[in-house]
Amino acid sequence: HFLLFIHSYLKTKLGCTKVMSSVSDAKDQTYELTAAHLEALSKIKTLIGPSGYITETDVMQPHVVDWRGIYKGRTELVVYPKTTQEVADIVKICAQGVMPIVPQGGNTSMCGGSVPLENSPSIVLCLSRMNRIRDFDKNNYTMTVEAGCILQKLQQTASESDRYFPLSLAAEGSCMIGGNLATNAGGTNVLRYGNARELVLGVEVVLPDGQILEGLHALRKDNTGYDLKHLFLGSEGTLGIITAAVLKLFPKPRGIYAAYCAVSSVSAAIELLNRARTESGDCVETFELISRLVMDLVLKHIPNSQDPLGQRYQHYVLLELVSTTEDNHELYNRFESILSKAMEDGLILDAALAQSEDQRQAFWSLRENATESQKIEGASIKHDISVPISSIPSFYEAAWDAVLEVEPEARLIAFGHAGDGNLHFNVAEPETGKTEDFINNWDRINEAVHSTVHKYGGSISAEHGIGQLKREELVHYKTETALQVMQKIKTALDPNSIMNPGKVI
Ligand code: FAD
Ligand code: 2HG
Ligand code: ZN
Numbered sequence: 098h099f100l101l102f103i104h105s106y107l108k109t110k111l112g113c114t115k116v117m118s119s120v121s122d123a124k125d126q127t128y129e130l131t132a133a134h135l136e137a138l139s140k141i142k143t144l145i146g147p148s149g150y151i152t153e154t155d156v157m158q159p160h161v162v163d164w165r166g167i168y169k170g171r172t173e174l175v176v177y178p179k180t181t182q183e184v185a186d187i188v189k190i191c192a193q194g195v196m197p198i199v200p201q202g203g204n205t206s207m208c209g210g211s212v213p214l215e216n217s218p219s220i221v222l223c224l225s226r227m228n229r230i231r232d233f234d235k236n237n238y239t240m241t242v243e244a245g246c247i248l249q250k251l252q253q254t255a256s257e258s259d260r261y262f263p264l265s266l267a268a269e270g271s272c273m274i275g276g277n278l279a280t281n282a283g284g285t286n287v288l289r290y291g292n293a294r295e296l297v298l299g300v301e302v303v304l305p306d307g308q309i310l311e312g313l314h315a316l317r318k319d320n321t322g323y324d325l326k327h328l329f330l331g332s333e334g335t336l337g338i339i340t341a342a343v344l345k346l347f348p349k350p351r352g353i354y355a356a357y358c359a360v361s362s363v364s365a366a367i368e369l370l371n372r373a374r375t376e377s378g379d380c381v382e383t384f385e386l387i388s389r390l391v392m393d394l395v396l397k398h399i400p401n402s403q404d405p406l407g408q409r410y411q412h413y414v415l416l417e418l419v420s421t422t423e424d425n426h427e428l429y430n431r432f433e434s435i436l437s438k439a440m441e442d443g444l445i446l447d448a449a450l451a452q453s454e455d456q457r458q459a460f461w462s463l464r465e466n467a468t469e470s471q472k473i474e475g476a477s478i479k480h481d482i483s484v485p486i487s488s489i490p491s492f493y494e495a496a497w498d499a500v501l502e503v504e505p506e507a508r509l510i511a512f513g514h515a516g517d518g519n520l521h522f523n524v525a526e527p528e529t530g531k532t533e534d535f536i537n538n539w540d541r542i543n544e545a546v547h548s549t550v551h552k553y554g555g556s557i558s559a560e561h562g563i564g565q566l567k568r569e570e571l572v573h574y575k576t577e578t579a580l581q582v583m584q585k586i587k588t589a590l591d592p593n594s595i596m597n598p599g600k601v602i
Contacts, residue, residue, distance in 0.1 A: 127215065127216040128216055128217050128218055130173070130218055131194075131195075133193070133194040133195060133196075134173075134194055134195075134196050134218055136194055137190050137191055137193065137194025137196040138173055138174055138194075138196070138220070140190045140194075141174065141176055141187055141190055141191075141220065142174070144183070144186055144187065144190065145176055145177075145178065145183065145187070149176060149177050149178065149179070149183075149226075150174050150175060150176040150177065151174070151175050152173070152174050152175075157172060157174075157175050157221070159204065160172065160175045160201060160204065160212070160221045160223060161212050161213055161221070162212060163204065163206060163209050163211065163212045164204060164205045164206065164207070164268075165207065165209075165472065166472075167209060167566075168209035168212050168565060169212075169215065170199075170212045170213035170214050170215045170219075171213060171215055172199070172213045172219050172220060172221045173218060173219065173220055174220045174221070175220070175221040175222075175223055176220060176221070176222055176223070177223050177225060177226045178222065178224075178226065178227065179226045179227060180227070181227075181301060181303065181309060181340040181341065182309075184222065184227075184303045184338055184340055185303045185307050185308070185309050186307070187220075187222060188222075188303050188304075188305065188306070188307040188338065189306070189307030190307075191220065191595055192305060192306050192307055192593070192595060195593050195595060196218065196219070196220060196595065197213075197217065197218065197219040197220070197594075197595045197596075197597075197598050198219065198220055198221075198222050198338075198595055198596060198597070199211065199212065199213045199219050199220070199221045199222065199334065199597050200222050200224065200275070200279065200334035200338045200339075200596075200597060201221050201222065201223045201224065201276075202223075202224055202225075202244065202245065202272060202273030202274075202275045202276025202277075202279070203247070203268065203271040203272040203273045203276055205268040205271055205272045205276070206276070206280070206561070206562070206564055207479065207481065207561040207562075207564075207566075208558070208561050208562055208563060208564030208565065208566035208567060209564045209565035209566050209600075210280070210333045210334070210562055210563070210564030210565065210597070210600050210601075211276065211334075211564075214565075214598070214599045217598065217599070219598075222338065223245075224243075224244040224245035224273060224275045224276075224338075224340070225245045225273065226245060227243040227244050227245040227275075227340060227341075228243055228245040228246050228247070228250075228273075229242075229243050229246075230242050230243075230246065230251075230254060231243065231341060233254070233258060234315060235258055235259075235260065237315055238260065238345060238346040238347065239298060239315045239343050239344060239345060239346060240254065240255065240262070240343070240344050240346060241313055241315070241341060241342070241343045241344075242274055242341065242342060242344060243274075243275075243340065243341045244273060244274060244275025244276075244278075244338075244339050244340050244341060244342070245273050245274075245275060246273060246274050247269075247270065247271065247272070247273055247274075248264060248265075248266070248268075248269040248270075248272050248273065248274055248277055249269045249270050251274060251344070252264075252265070252269065255346050255349075256349060259349050260346040260347065260348070260349055261346060261347040261348060261349045261350060262296070262344060262346055262347075263286040263289070263290040263296070263347060264277060264282065264284055264286065264290075264293055264296055265284045265285050265286050266282060266283070266284035266285065267464075267465040267466075267467075267468055267469075269284075274342065274344070275338075275339045275340070275342075277293050278293050278294075278297060278300070278329070278330050278339050278342055279329070279330075279331070279332065279333055279334050279339055280293070280331065280333060280560075280561065280562045281293050281294045281330050281331030281560070281562075282560060283514060283517065283519060283559065283560030284514075284560070285383050285385060285464075285514060286382055286383060287514060287516075287517045287519075287560075288381060288382070288383065288384055288514070288516035288517055289381065289382045289383075289419070290347065292560065293330065293331075294327065294330045294331060295345075296344055296345045297326060297330060297342050297343065297344060297345070298314060298315055298316060298317065298343040298344070298345060299312045299313045299314040299315060299316070299326060299342065299343040300312050300313070300326045300329055300330070300339055300341070300342045300343075301313050301339070301340045301341040301342070302329050302337040302338065302339050302340065303337055303338045303340055304336075304337045304590060305336070305337060305590055305591040305593075305595055305596045309340075310325065310337070312325060312326055313341060313342070313343050314343065315343045328586065328590075331562070332601070333562045333563065333564060333597065333600055333601050334596060334597040334600070335587060335591070335596050335597045335600055335601050335602070336586070336587065336590050336591060336596060337590065337591075337596065338596075348421050349421075350382075350419040350420065350421055351420055351421055351422060351423050351425055352419065352420040352425030352428060352429070353382070353417055353418075353419050353420075353457065354417065354418045354419075354420075354428065354429055354432050354450065354451070355383075355415065355416070355417045355450075355451040355456075355457040355460050355461070356414075356415075356416045356417075356432065356436060356448050356449065356450045356451070357405045357406065357413060357414075357415055357448065357449045357451075357460045357463075358413060358414045358415075358416060358436065358439075358445045358447070358448040358449075359406055359408075359410035359412070359413055359445065359446040359447045359448065360410075360412050360413065360414050360444060360445055360446065361412075361443055361444060361445070361446055362411075362412065362490070363386070363412060363489060363490045363493045363494075364490035365443070365444040365445070366386055366412060366414050366444075366489075366490075366515060367486060367487070367489055367490055367515070368444055369414060369416070369439050369444050369445065370384050370414075370486070370515065370516055372435060372438075372439060372444075373416060373418070373435055376431065376434075376435050377418050377428065377431055377432065377435065380418040380419055380420060380428060381416065381417070381418060381516065382417045382418065382419040383415065383416065383417040383516065384414065384415075384416055384417075384514070384515055384516030385414065385415040385416075385464050385512065385513065385514060385515065385516070386412065386413070386414055386511070386512060386513060386515035386520065387412070387413040387414070387415060387463065387464060387467070387512045388411070388412055388413075388509060388510065388511045388512055389409060389410065389411050389412070389413075390508055390509060390510050390511075390525075391467045391470075391471075391510055391511070391512045392404065392413065392463060394467070394470040394471060394473075394474050394510070395462075395463050395466045395467060395470045397470070397474075398466075398469070398470040398473040398474065399462070399466045399469065399470055402462060402463060402466070403459060405449040405456075405459070405460060405463075406447045406448075406449060407447070408447065410446055410447065414515070415460055415461070415463075415464050418431075418432050432450065433450065436448050436450065464512070467510075467512050467521075471510055471523065471525070474525065475525070475526065475532075477510055477523040477524055477525040477526070478523065478524045478525075478539055478542050478543065479521065479523045480520075480521070480522040480523060480524070480543070480546045480547070480550075480557070481513075481519070481521055481557075481558055481559050481560060481561045482519070482520055482522055482546065482547070482550045482555055482556065482557060482558075482559055483517065483518045483519040483520075483550075483555050483556045483559035483560075484518050484550060484553040484554065484555035485518055485553070485554065485555075486515070486516070486517070486518040488518075488553045488554075488555075489515055489518060489520065491553070492549060492550070492553045492555070493511065493520070493522075495549050495552070495553075496522060496545065496546050496549040496550070497509055499545035499546065499548070499549050500524055500542055500545045500546060502545065503538055503541045503542050503545050504524075504527070504534075504535060504538055504542065506527030506528070506529060506531070507524050507525065507526070507527060507535070507542070508524070508525040508526070508527065508528065509522070509523075509524060509525075510523040510524070510525050511523070514559075514560075517559070518555075518559075519559040519560060522546055524542055524546070543570065547570065547573075547574065551574060556574075557570060557571075557574050562601070563600070563601045563602075564600050564601070565599060565600060568599070568600065568601060568602070571601070571602070580602070583601075583602050584602060587602055
């Protein structure tokens with residue numbers, strides 16, 4: 098029911114989704130294909146051959162519906178190129194026929210960026226078959242990979258050669274590196290290693306006219322003019338298609354220690370972060386805040402989940418320290434003393450320090466299943482926000498007060514990367530189930546959270562991007578000048594707007 102209301106809400110508001118009807122229903126088609134479109138489709142089919150594309154509506158379904166089940170688009174064809182040259186040839190055909198292209202990786206976007214619109218023609222270009230590791234240079238601490246490599250596979254490849262690729266997020270088993278780079282993904286290790294943008298030395302991109310921009314440089318220093326790769330990192334497929342990238346690797350950690358801590362308040366959590374960073378010699382790899390409702394949902398919906406602490410608390414932190422040296426007892430002992438001191442000082446109310454890899458994984462399962470369990474509970478109005486780390490406690494309070502003014506019975510599902518100043522400040526409908534009223538308040542709830550974010554100098558999209566979900570809101574929170582510069586870049590590279598139209602700007 099919740100999704101049904103979201104569909105109808107978005108349909109009324111944006112005119113771009115369907116209310117539970119089949120996307121294949123021809124009579125619902127709201128656009129017509131031109132002769133140029135038909136020619137482009139036919140040329141793509143001939144170029145790639147029958148094993149490289151699909152057109153059957155039911156088989157294409159997973160490519161046109163987003164992970165959250167909010168956006169349902171339609172497409173004429175899904176194509177799976179195997180090489181950069183094939184991508185370039187497809188894009189050239191599309192440029193000639195002015196046929197829009199939606200680049201797609203694992204389709205785990207949180208903001209409807211990876212699925213086509215419902216009311217305009219497009220093809221989906223899925224990178225999943227471009228999944229080779231082209232080069233692994235252990236001594237240069239780099240690997241050159243194709244866009245369709247699954248993130249988890251890249252982490253494993255690095256690890257097998259005693260190296261570390263630190264990008265990590267709950268969707269890592271299905272998201273692809275091209276999608277990670279196109280969204281400048283964050284995840285749980287940003288505090289120590291930076292977000293996806295900071296893990297890239299070079300990219301290869303197919304531009305909207307079909308030219309290949311060769312930029313697979315494995316250099317840590319290169320100041321030869323504008324650094325073009327940054328245009329494409331975080332551009333959500335609106336400026337070109339990333340086909341390959343050179344990724345930075347790091348020494349593999351020798352010891353990882355995880356603690357699940359109940360903290361006395363959000364501000365105690367931030368004080369704990371400060372202490373952990375300074376007192377560990379800046380060895381904090383992860384600092385994730387988890388509110389009680391998140392724990393409740395995971396315990397309710399995810400089999401075999403267990404609360405590591407005996408009692409209920411309001412806020413938790415999953416804190417990890419890493420050591421890159423073999424002898425890591427010293428760090429473990431320091432971790433224990435940081436925790437006991439924080440307990441003496443009332444910052445921590447209770448804590449469990451993982452004694453085995455299984456225990457550590459069990460802690461992570463509580464955190465990583467936050468999104469999945471929310472989905473099972475009935476979706477929520479998500480706010481992927483960031484503010485300066487020091488402002489998190491006062492932001493948290495102010496934003497929640499503002500939401501309660503709109504919907505006094507709303508439930509707060511707050512969690513995420515507090516160590517980066519990034520919270521998933523998600524608002525769930527009241528338990529009493531006034532779904533329709535709640536959804537009708539969508540704009541007001543967004544406004545309550547986002548205007549508070551703005552007041553604290555924050556961002557309305559810390560890591561998920563803009564996609565379709567926040568496109569309308571972006572104009573309220575970016576300056577006129579910034580929007581103009583973005584538009585100029587878009588027009589310069591993609592004058593016919595064939596790259597992922599209807600997304601970002
Ligand atoms: P897709 O969803 O397929 O695409 C995302 C965007 O990139 C789209 O706009 C698409 O058009 C574009 N794109 C895809 N591939 C290319 C390409 N090769 N070239 C150009 N454009 C391309 N995100 C975070 O940042 N941090 C998290 O912690 C996090 N956790 C998540 C947890 C769960 C359970 C889920 C479902 C999602 C999570 N996400 C998170 C969001 C999502 O996983 C990331 O945005 C991810 O980087 C998207 O990768 P993907 O391969 O699925 O890309
Ligand atoms: C995470 O950190 C993701 O797990 C998803 O960014 C956040 O569900 C969400 O809002
Ligand atoms: Zn996140």
